Amino acid sequence: MPEGHSVHRIARQFARNFVGLPVHASSPQGRFAEGAAVLEGREMLQAMAVGKQMFLEFEGDTWLRVHLGLYGAWDFAGEILVDPTIASANGRMGQTNQRGTDLDGVILDDAGENSLTSIGAPRKTRVHVRMSEQTKGLADEDAEWPPPVVGQVRLRLLTDATCADLRGPTACALQTPDEMLATVAKLGPDPLVGDPAEGEERFVRIVRRKPTAIALLLMDQSVVSGIGNVYRAEMLFRARLNPHTPGRDVPEEVVRQLWRDWVRLLAIGVETGQMMTMDDLSPEQYRAAMASRDDRHWVYRRAGLPCRVCGTEIALEELGARKLYWCPFCQR
Template structure:
């Protein structure tokens, strides 16, 4: 499932390429044909990302709500103006430490591209075998190859296509794609837990800590509850708990307050790195070569996620995987005892 960093990256793409422009809309798949007809011809006025949901506003107070869910993704084609804070455009990389980030640490060379395309600028969301490729210029603008048909041919089941004169965005496989009023958007956001990139960080910490500390629910489930904290999915959940050396089965109310606060602060840092690099980079204190390897290969940048049966990188104990509320939970039974 795409996690919070992906949705914030998508919102930045829309802010740079669609906001302020007239947008054509259609539903090649047919499942959002009526909604697309309402959008088509309107001007996009603003975009918001909160946790795993994106809200795109059009004139006359019309909002489009998108929740990618397990399988959703946006594919971009044509000319793409790149947000200068996105690492795959400008080569800037943040490194992590055990309790947060050092965003001043940079790698002074071209961006490190993930072998699975996780930090792609042209396809963001659930991993896909087929991607829309766009050639990027030195001016951080993607240009379709000369002679390519415009708009590009529809590939696969596209729920919604949004189109400006030069940029195309295709939405596939979302859990939610619906039109909403301003009041309905506000009500949806009000139900969500704090998002470090939306809410005041200090206030978010207090909200998160207060909720967790009164809940009997295991902390491993609370971190995935979008009403408790926004944006954390299966990968970040496993990695945050390992970095805190916290047993995922401990009831929230029994987790020491300082550990709860450290979890929030660590999430603040990891989310910023995820947005910047496009990758869920959670390894700590790596030398430059190890860092490049980890950024290029998903299996080298996580402590416990997707490492069932492999030795813990710290103590050597076999990493355990179990099912928790229908999702896989990875943890070290020694380091997180």
């Protein structure tokens, strides 16, 4: 499931390529035909993300709410306006160098994606990009326009130069302004929405009164927005916190540490497009991490392997119907 950084990046791409323009809307699959008919020809006014949900505002007091869920993705094609905070030269959204690390050259990760170079000044490029947890590369410059519909496309949004196809979302629905606000009100704080300090206080209040295990609370989108399975495992390890600890038993300073770590990791994820959770890497280690997902995390997907800190075998269990990775020694 795309985590919060991916959804913020998608919203930014819509802001650059669709906001301020009239949009043609259709539902090739047919499941959103009525909604597409309402959106047809309307100008997109705003694109925003809150946690794992995205909201697109159209003229006429109409909002489109999209939750990608486990299998959803946006495919962008056409002339995509990109800059160093949004995409790299090969079309991947948001590939930039690690802050404070001077690295040159091109590194392709194990998905064949350029993970280190950025493209410099904003420009337009003709690309085809998959926006979910994974992305694809450049499309043929001479490809048919608009691109042919491939597979089950729930919603196609189209301008004169850019196409966005939505596939497999958990939710795709029109909302009134009041309905949109009610949806957002049910979500936990997002560091990139509103005042992060206020978000921290809200997060601390909620967690400190709950008897629920902290590992479940971090995945509860009404407690905090945007954290998924990867960030959950990594944040708990970085805090050296036992995932089964009830929220109300977690010391306040540790709860605050979790929030501030989420602020930092989310910013890195939006900037780079990758869930880089390891710190203080040498240039060589950073290049390795960009080239292989296996080198980006402390515990996630490392079940049975030695802990990078203490050597204890990383444990894997199921909690809340999701896989939980943690170190039984470091996180006692």
